[in-house]
Amino acid sequence: MVYYYFYMAPIILILFAIISMILIPFMNKKWIMGISSTGIFISLLLSMYVIITDNRSFYTSSDFFTISYYTYLFFMLFSFIGLFSSLSLRNVKERDVSIYYILIPFSLMAMYFAISSNNLISLFVSFEAASISTYALAGMPKEKRTLEASIKYFVIGALSSGIILLGISYYYISTDTFSIISVNGVNNFSLYILSLVLLLVGFGFKLSLFPFHNWAVDTYTGARATVSSLLSTASKIMALIIMINIFFNIQYMKTPYSSHIHFTTNGILYILFIIISILTMFYGNITALMQRDVKRMLAYSSIANAGYMAMIFSLLYYDSYKTFIPLIYLVIFIFSLAYVIMKGGSFLAMENFEAYSKSTTLDDLSGLSKRSPILAISFTVLLFSLAGIPPTLGFMGKFYLFYTLVENNFWWLALIGVINSAISVYYYFRVVMYMYWKEPRVEIKKDTLLEMVVLLMAILAVIIGILTPYIYSIMG
């Protein structure tokens, strides 16, 4: 028993932090901030310790949750970005921000439970908990812009929850179970397909896949940059992992009429996923080309990145899709690690501008290299990483993703991904251009803590990028 408690320590600790912040009255802002950041930081360290010491031997499962090595792998990412997001909340000028310090660890905990659920009921409950806390975060501080972002996010979120619930009920009707790891049989084939498609759509909203992406741009642009850094990374990766858990774990059924692969449920789903991922990539990249607001550009590029992530579902094509799960976790882990560091870091860099000038257009960034060389060089490294220039981490993430696709015969899909990656170079490098060889137009006040955070992200993007092959061979 001691064994299990030890491995549950990260999540228990974060729970204690939340409870202490709620229950102990009259704490001032500094204390709340300290407890929140320290709690997240220690649980980050503990989950790293779990990952390093315990190479996939830890595994516990119940009717509701399967907690394993991979859960901590992704929880580490969530708490990593949560830590920096909560640290940079201190710039927010509002009378009572302590509630937001409570919401961040709460959403992290909910995300942890969401990615470890193996049952649609526990999945839905924890997914909602994670979503609702982020709705509130998006509306902070009280401004017209953030409120608009929050309301849009909330309405679309509520819609997607409805769709997910409908999907869950169809799922239950057609399979007589809520479990996603053990399905014994299907009563109604078409209802089963419908339920899976509804789940795809519902979680696709969260992942901002193409036809369901509209909220994402306005929310990421409208919300405070430090919140966007959490929303566009942790909450998206949560949706992705949930989708992987669902679609790579459940049992697919052949139709009564045909034994051909295209008439199985996964045959239908993989085509749907491929179409969606291609559209998402092209939509995100092409619209990002036209943006002059850097934050909005980052929002569109995060839609494009969702397209890259969704490409991994093409592996559903194979009958042996279940054997891919460890590989997929590994590839997606490296991609999401890159994504968290570079996208989170970029949004935190935006926070530097938000806090003082309220505007993040290219003109605001011009001549940044003269005003703040450290911020300019770190943001440049992050943009190189987003563009996928070696040897940064962003290149490695795309490298392993595309490599996995090519290895499994989807070379043409990888080709489309690579073309998109080439398109994206334009809008990332345009920002670099403005930062380095345009004259400064507006003054910004320097914020050393934020600068150091962005610098840290840039250093990580390079160092982990160089070490990725080692990480891959250790974990693979």
Place this chain on the structure above:
Amino acid sequence: MDDILIYGVLLLPLVFTIIPLFTGKYSKAVSTALSGLFLLYVLYIFIIEYNRTVYYNMFTMMNGISFQVLLNSLSIPLVLLVSLVVFIAISYQNKSIENSYFSYIFFLEFSLIGVFISYNLIFFYIFWELVLIPSYFMLGRWGGPRRDYTSLKFLIYTHVGSVFMLISIFILGWKDGFNFSYSAAFPAIQNIPESLKGIVILGFFLAFFIKLPSFPFHTWAPDVYVESPTTSSMIFSGLLSKMGAFGIFAIFINKNAMGSYLPSWMGILMIILGLTSIVYSALVALAQKDLKKMVAYASIGHMGFITLSAGVFVYAMANNLTSYMDGIKLVGSVGSVERSTGTRAMNDLGGITKMMPNLAFIMVGGFLASLGLPGFAGFISEFSVVVGTWIAIGFWAFLLIFGMVVAASYHIWALQKTLFGPYNNYLGKIGDMLSNELWPLLLLLIIAFILGVYPYPIYHLFYSYSGIIMGGV
């Protein structure tokens, strides 16, 4: 050779990258000294390793991706060329530029040397992409008035080529179990289905021919060469295009790599592209008013010779075409000569010999070398390309001769318009070249002359390398 020497070839420029940032107003002197010492170092390696092949596995990252280094008769001269051109460019540069400029040059040197010596496709690709970063900054921060447009155009053009190459590399690795060493990856082509083989070849083709630049993909080059500051232009035209040439000869037509899997029409295609580049660039250059732009097209023409020689090689298997790589040596040197003089004389057309005798000397020498006058290195390579083309395609070689005649005429014409004739008094009183501009270019001219009279040291290397290309080991 000691392992430590190979490490030095790659890592010294990386160390040099940070030095100019901390040397204050002496950064130019320090950079010149460092690049000069590095040139001597590479020269030492060139001499002790003359015409030998050194293979060394530096470190293994993961199964199949290890940093393998190969120094052979193709890559050692190219490394020497890189260090020479960097040394010349840094010496030529005047002092009034930010220190970081020298850092970018050293970083570019590091990535270029990485491209030329790595023997693993993944590292080849990584270095190939790394080249973009310093060149983007060198072009964008210190470029001419249209630098925004040009730097993004350059970046996207070359990046698109590279990413297609990445997919080709993946497909190669896919068929041999994730091993990206040249010796393991390329034989895997025979396991690839026919339909994919075309994709693999196309990926490499795009990467190399865009970088070269060859005819249909050349439009980035005039912009970039014109908009860059002189020093960057020297490096871009002298070295960046050599990456494409290196790729073509080390990978594309090398029988040990992709050569034996190329379809036969690829040879014809390369001949057509090469001839088109030569004739087209000559005709376009004839119409240029801007001297620097003319020089840029001349450089595209030189690259046409490289494409042509590669095509002829595949198609006709002409063994006597051993000298094609000498064009690289030549264009590197002569291209820089032209470029620097070209920049200075760009707006000063008309009889400037009177005011600038030294410039006139260098410029006449450079232009004559560039049009392929006997006695300069260019003549030897162009002559052998002509012979090879004649053997390969017979009568149609007249197109090449036509291109060369036009090239000679626009060179001479440009000289006549700028250097000779009545002095354009509108220019006022202008000074001659500064000494830091004169002696690097003089050095290049002397090298081009020596290699024109006594080409053996370089020729012998490429002769033995052509044996490797034909399938020897």
